Structures are given as structure tokens and as C-alpha cells.
Amino acid sequence: MARNNTPNRKPARESRTPAFIAWHVDEKGEKSFWTRIGAAWDHKDGEGYTLQLDLVPVNGGRVILRVPAEDNTDQEAGA
Secondary structure (H helix, E strand, O other): OOOOOOOOOOOHHHHOOOOEEEEEEEEEOOEEEEEEEEEEEEOOOOOOEEEEEOOOOOOOOEEEEEOOOOOOHHHHOOO
């Protein structure tokens, strides 16, 4: 059996800027807590997206896809 000695490389979609950032939004009363949980990349044929989740929310809430911003501070603060 041959060994594959090539270094681990990220798939091409991960080297591109994602089309969307995935956020989990948990609302506690009047306050919302936004946690970045992943990203989505568009398919080359324009027919869909690949969603990569780094965390999976287990307590309900909502998953929101937003266009990446230059400065994500506003979104992380619950904008």
C-alpha cells in the first residue's frame, strides 16, 4: 500500500473568502448573544452553498447566515 506523503492542505473553498458567516443567536430576555459557529461558501455552478460548522448549537436558538463584514465586531456584539 502506498503512502500519501503530501502535506495536509485545506480544500480550495476554505482558502476563498466565505460568502456567509454562520452565527448562532441565543436570546435571553431582551439581550441577544451572537456566537460565530462557521461559514458558507458558494458552489462554482451557483446552485448552492457548502456550510462548514465548527460548533453545533445544542440549546435551540437560531442559526443566521450573514455576509462577512470587514469588521465583525458589530455582529459579535449582537447587531
